[in-house]
Amino acid sequence: MTIQKAFNKNEEVVASKKSIRLFVLDCLEKAGCGPEHAQQLADILICSDYRGHYSHGLNRLHIYVNDVKTGGTDVKGDPFIIKEKGATAWVDGNNLLGPVVGNYCMKLAISKAKEHGIGWVVTKNSNHFGIAGWYAEMAVNQGMIGMAFTNTSPCVFPANSAEKSLGSNPICAAAPAMNGDSFFLDMASTTVAYGKVEVVDKRGGKKIPPSWGVDKNGRETFDPKVVLNGGGLQPLGGSEITGGYKGTGLCMMVEMFCGILGGSAFGKHIRQWQTNEKNADLGQCFVAIDPECFAPGFSERLQIFLDDHRQLEPLDESHPVQAPGDPERAHMNMCDEMDGIVYKKSQLAHLQNLAKELGVPMFQLKVVEDPVL
Amino acid sequence: MTIQKAFNKNEEVVASKKSIRLFVLDCLEKAGCGPEHAQQLADILICSDYRGHYSHGLNRLHIYVNDVKTGGTDVKGDPFIIKEKGATAWVDGNNLLGPVVGNYCMKLAISKAKEHGIGWVVTKNSNHFGIAGWYAEMAVNQGMIGMAFTNTSPCVFPANSAEKSLGSNPICAAAPAMNGDSFFLDMASTTVAYGKVEVVDKRGGKKIPPSWGVDKNGRETFDPKVVLNGGGLQPLGGSEITGGYKGTGLCMMVEMFCGILGGSAFGKHIRQWQTNEKNADLGQCFVAIDPECFAPGFSERLQIFLDDHRQLEPLDESHPVQAPGDPERAHMNMCDEMDGIVYKKSQLAHLQNLAKELGVPMFQLKVVEDPVL
Numbered sequence: 001m002t003i004q005k006a007f008n009k010n011e012e013v014v015a016s017k018k019s020i021r022l023f024v025l026d027c028l029e030k031a032g033c034g035p036e037h038a039q040q041l042a043d044i045l046i047c048s049d050y051r052g053h054y055s056h057g058l059n060r061l062h063i064y065v066n067d068v069k070t071g072g073t074d075v076k077g078d079p080f081i082i083k084e085k086g087a088t089a090w091v092d093g094n095n096l097l098g099p100v101v102g103n104y105c106m107k108l109a110i111s112k113a114k115e116h117g118i119g120w121v122v123t124k125n126s127n128h129f130g131i132a133g134w135y136a137e138m139a140v141n142q143g144m145i146g147m148a149f150t151n152t153s154p155c156v157f158p159a160n161s162a163e164k165s166l167g168s169n170p171i172c173a174a175a176p177a178m179n180g181d182s183f184f185l186d187m188a189s190t191t192v193a194y195g196k197v198e199v200v201d202k203r204g205g206k207k208i209p210p211s212w213g214v215d216k217n218g219r220e221t222f223d224p225k226v227v228l229n230g231g232g233l234q235p236l237g238g239s240e241i242t243g244g245y246k247g248t249g250l251c252m253m254v255e256m257f258c259g260i261l262g263g264s265a266f267g268k269h270i271r272q273w274q275t276n277e278k279n280a281d282l283g284q285c286f287v288a289i290d291p292e293c294f295a296p297g298f299s300e301r302l303q304i305f306l307d308d309h310r311q312l313e314p315l316d317e318s319h320p321v322q323a324p325g326d327p328e329r330a331h332m333n334m335c336d337e338m339d340g341i342v343y344k345k346s347q348l349a350h351l352q353n354l355a356k357e358l359g360v361p362m363f364q365l366k367v368v369e370d371p372v373l
Numbered sequence: 374m375t376i377q378k379a380f381n382k383n384e385e386v387v388a389s390k391k392s393i394r395l396f397v398l399d400c401l402e403k404a405g406c407g408p409e410h411a412q413q414l415a416d417i418l419i420c421s422d423y424r425g426h427y428s429h430g431l432n433r434l435h436i437y438v439n440d441v442k443t444g445g446t447d448v449k450g451d452p453f454i455i456k457e458k459g460a461t462a463w464v465d466g467n468n469l470l471g472p473v474v475g476n477y478c479m480k481l482a483i484s485k486a487k488e489h490g491i492g493w494v495v496t497k498n499s500n501h502f503g504i505a506g507w508y509a510e511m512a513v514n515q516g517m518i519g520m521a522f523t524n525t526s527p528c529v530f531p532a533n534s535a536e537k538s539l540g541s542n543p544i545c546a547a548a549p550a551m552n553g554d555s556f557f558l559d560m561a562s563t564t565v566a567y568g569k570v571e572v573v574d575k576r577g578g579k580k581i582p583p584s585w586g587v588d589k590n591g592r593e594t595f596d597p598k599v600v601l602n603g604g605g606l607q608p609l610g611g612s613e614i615t616g617g618y619k620g621t622g623l624c625m626m627v628e629m630f631c632g633i634l635g636g637s638a639f640g641k642h643i644r645q646w647q648t649n650e651k652n653a654d655l656g657q658c659f660v661a662i663d664p665e666c667f668a669p670g671f672s673e674r675l676q677i678f679l680d681d682h683r684q685l686e687p688l689d690e691s692h693p694v695q696a697p698g699d700p701e702r703a704h705m706n707m708c709d710e711m712d713g714i715v716y717k718k719s720q721l722a723h724l725q726n727l728a729k730e731l732g733v734p735m736f737q738l739k740v741v742e743d744p745v746l
Binding site: 083084085086087088089090115116117118120122124145158159160161162163165171173175183185187191192209210211212217218219236237238241242243245246247248249250252253255256259260261262263266267268289290291293294295296297298301302305308309312313314315316319320321322323324 | 456457458459460461462463488489490491493495497518531532533534535536538544546548556558560564565582583584585590591592609610611614615616618619620621622623625626628629632633634635636637639640641662663664666667668669670671674675678681682685686687688689692693694695696697
């Protein structure tokens with residue numbers, strides 16, 4: 001079957017990581033980005049799709065390409081340390097691609113953790129850094145606890161507010177258990193991401209659950225279209241009565257670690273999503289902690305804790321209790337079995353346009369005969 | 374009006390901090406606890422009531438007294454550092470009163486933050502430490518960001534689980550803004566605390582909101598009595614569909630910082646609430662971060678962020694948007710105006726029994742003519 005045919009149906013397709021990587025590198029090169037920075041962005045976008053976080057992967061490639069093409073994001077130079085003391089450092093991201101800044105900061109946090117037991121690094125002047133989990137995993141791969149936070153453009157209506165003022169500010173904390181297993185929490189501080197509302201809407205769904213979203217005046221709505229047309233997201237917990245003030249507080253805590261500590265844009269002063277009349281100037285925070293500085297046997301205990309959790313009697317036998325990171329692990333295993341990353345047609349349609357616009361060949365796709373998504 | 378009369382009605386009474394403090398010290402002395410440790414517990418219990426967190430204040434005095442009397446908590450000795458490296462330390466709480474352990478650890482974290490920019494201290498072998506905010510405030514008073522976490526006895530049913538396995542593991546993060554203002558988040562990682570369910574029940578309420586609690590099999594219930602009789606709490610977010618897996622993840626993250634890093638009891642292995650057939654062996658984590666290590670002007674920016682937040686247009690004009698810590702601030706102001714701490718009769722009834730049991734004079738109460746709570 002040809003690619004065009006696949007795109008005309010809502011079929012699933014699979015592409016090798018290698019071919020996707022080449023495509024991303026081609027696109028970024030055409031946009032004016034050198035290979036060193038482009039590779040860092042390519043790796044994290046692919047990792048995102050591989051983990052099943054499609055909203056943060058190739059889905060956003062055109063945004064990065066546009067930021068580079070228009071000069072909204074710089075592609076020359078390096079992030080640099082403005083000041084550092086002991087276990088801490090303050091970094092200027094130099095308006096480079098988010099992953100370039102994030103990789104730099106997390107490496108710094110890890111090296112500080114090796115020396116001081118912990119590293120806490122905050123940057124200003126950064127851009128969208130993709131999934132926070134990418135950076136936490138860098139620490140996990142060194143046997144450490146990793147955490148990553150970023151502020152984002154306003155999309156959240158705080159509890160009791162008729163205005164949106166906060167980003168979906170993710171909280172990510174991950175740690176190594178035994179034999180490659182891990183605790184892996186990577187969550188927006190909203191009940192759900194915009195992507196989940198979009199999915200309901202695209203599938204023709206007329207109703208979203210409580211605590212997901214609000215209309216343009218901040219009133220809770222169950223209509224996905226109302227959320228998507230000028231409304232916004234609710235913090236984790238939803239309304240005040242169901243704990244939304246706690247989600248609001250967590251969202252603000254992340255902003256404190258990012259924009260307030262870093263001296264970047266913060267809160268409602270961050271530029272609107274997908275605009276670039278001014279630099280994003282995002283604030284981001286990266287933490288690495290060496291568990292060896294505390295009680296011996298960290299990974300063994302974490303494994304028992306994860307196993308205890310997974311073995312809890314489920315409410316529904318067909319739906320086992322999962323630990324943070326388990327859904328992503330299952331998705332990665334599925335992709336490995338398919339020998340590539342699996343997409344639905346609709347997820348890649350916009351890349352056809354991007355490929356055409358940049359004069360870059362689209363990557364090879366293979367139709368999946370038995371749907372797996 | 375006599376105290377007895379006040380106790381016979383559901384009146385409000387006010388007591389001076391000084392008289393409450395003496396009472397707590399008397400009770401603890403009778404139980405066998407020396408003044409140095411007793412003072413630390415007294416101060417945090419009073420602070421808790423003063424902030425309006427009555428569930429963690431005098432309300433729990435009899436539990437601490439019982440732990441001391443039975444020898445479940447030790448009252449001799451000091452916490453000690455087992456090992457330390459750079460910005461980190463691992464402490465043995467020596468089974469002392471939680472506030473004794475917590476104060477020791479937070480002081481250590483602050484001194485490490487002065488030297489290394491951050492201090493991250495984890496203890497094992499601790500006991501209930503009261504409100505987490507007490508410790509975070511110690512850092513705030515030094516111009517630092519403070520964080521405190523503890524694990525607790527199992528009371529939470531994770532999303533999708535038919536068994537309870539996690540504590541209400543609080544997350545506390547606070548930071549200094551301008552002129553005594555602050556960001557002050559101190560929250561259980563559940564939608565609500567047990568206390569809120571009890572309040573609905575005591576007032577004769579038949580229904581609690583969604584996401585608050587479950588029955589003994591983990592099924593969401595709206596009946597407060599079912600939660601209180603063998604049921605349990607839901608993590609922030611409630612059920613899976615409304616984000617309960619995120620609250621579960623946060624709850625587990627706290628356990629990772631406490632029991633898993635500290636090598637104490639953890640998760641479902643922690644002793645049941647109000648039992649003491651074995652030591653509590655709680656794990657706790659204390660963090661101080663010096664904002665001076667990052668962008669200059671931290672408190673000024675934080676103040677703008679807080680003011681932006683408070684000035685958001687509210688959904689309901691009579692209910693302004695509040696920042697984390699604002700309800701507590703309002704409560705403290707109210708108590709200051711009343712020149713003491715305000716209680717309802719039902720909140721102090723159990724102390725009459727405790728006073729009688731220990732042969733200690735009950736502290737002086739003054740009836741509040743115009744109710745303020």
